[in-house]
Amino acid sequence: MKVSEIQKVLSAKQFNDVEEELSVDYGYSCDLMSDVLAFAQNNDVLLTGTVNPQVIRTCQMVDIRVIVFVRCKEPTQELIDQATKAGILLLGTHYSMYMASSLLYMAGLPGEEIENDF
Amino acid sequence: MTFNYEVDASVPEMAGRASTEFKSVLKQLGVSAKVIRRISIAMYEGEINMVIHANGGTITCQVDENQIEIVMADVGPGIPDLDLAMKAGWSTASPQARELGFGAGMGMPNMKKFSDEMEVETQIGVGTTLTLRFNLAA
Numbered sequence: 001m002k003v004s005e006i007q008k009v010l011s012a013k014q015f016n017d018v019e020e021e022l023s024v025d026y027g028y029s030c031d032l033m034s035d036v037l038a039f040a041q042n043n044d045v046l047l048t049g050t051v052n053p054q055v056i057r058t059c060q061m062v063d064i065r066v067i068v069f070v071r072c073k074e075p076t077q078e079l080i081d082q083a084t085k086a087g088i089l090l091l092g093t094h095y096s097m098y099m100a101s102s103l104l105y106m107a108g109l110p111g112e113e114i115e116n117d118f
Numbered sequence: 119m120t121f122n123y124e125v126d127a128s129v130p131e132m133a134g135r136a137s138t139e140f141k142s143v144l145k146q147l148g149v150s151a152k153v154i155r156r157i158s159i160a161m162y163e164g165e166i167n168m169v170i171h172a173n174g175g176t177i178t179c180q181v182d183e184n185q186i187e188i189v190m191a192d193v194g195p196g197i198p199d200l201d202l203a204m205k206a207g208w209s210t211a212s213p214q215a216r217e218l219g220f221g222a223g224m225g226m227p228n229m230k231k232f233s234d235e236m237e238v239e240t241q242i243g244v245g246t247t248l249t250l251r252f253n254l255a256a
């Protein structure tokens with residue numbers, strides 16, 4: 001899914017610019033960075049309510065290029081600059097994590113398969 | 119080849135700098151994307167732990183033909199019960215660490231999962247040295 005479509009579906013605001021036109025294959029929604037590290041395996045967009053430098057670092061580790069901050073969370077200018085340097089696009093939406101995830105899923109963006117360890 | 123990094127716990131915003139830098143080194147060295155990913159995840163979890171649990175320390179990355187070894191040595195409080203620390207979900211992380219998105223008790227299990235070998239030496243009041251090894255040979 002192209003970033004432009006994510007923006008449309010989530011009425012999302014764009015906080016920075018990156019060079020390429022990015023697109024994603026999967027979505028992952030989470031506030032816990034260890035969880036992102038463990039399970040975000042594919043070319044994901046990350047939906048999160050956590051806004052701090054470690055979110056950018058985490059995404060750098062697992063090659064996530066697009067982050068959507070949910071519930072109107074605003075990154076600081078410092079964070080925006082950090083993301084731009086890392087080639088990571090930052091978007092923001094007023095939707096909750098649940099709603100934002102649902103809307104993207106309905107628009108055709110699948111979620112990560114998690115192994116059933118029960 | 120050896121790469122050394124200082125981990126300064128007094129600036130939590132910088133946590134992950136060593137892992138980010140070593141990741142670009144690995145890219146330049148032409149290590150496969152799959153292995154880079156596993157190393158990045160495990161090293162980053164270790165680096166975060168050095169910052170949120172252990173007053174920082176040093177990371178030494180040794181790159182050989184068949185193996186990459188990462189030694190993370192901190193001067194923190196040590197780990198009283200290692201079995202417990204290795205359990206998914208166990209965490210003594212502070213509220214500040216949780217705000218960063220850590221403290222879910224997944225760091226140690228993640229390091230185990232994504233490395234080929236993991237060794238922990240720890241002494242109460244002295245510190246913890248964590249060694250992660252990754253095989254490069256096919």
Ligand SMILES: Nc1ncnc2c1ncn2[C@@H]1O[C@H](COP(=O)(O)OP(=O)(O)O)[C@@H](O)[C@H]1O
Pocket residue numbers: 163167168171172192194195196197203204208209210211220221222223224225226227246
């Ligand atoms: N380097 C360390 N020094 C002291 N204690 C540590 C260190 N690394 C881990 N621990 C202990 O082990 C627990 C589990 O670590 P981890 O699985 O990374 O979870 P988390 O960091 O989310 O708490 C920590 O909460 C902490 O009590």
Ligand SMILES: [Mg+2]
Pocket residue numbers: 163166167220221223224225226
């Ligand atoms: Mg941890």
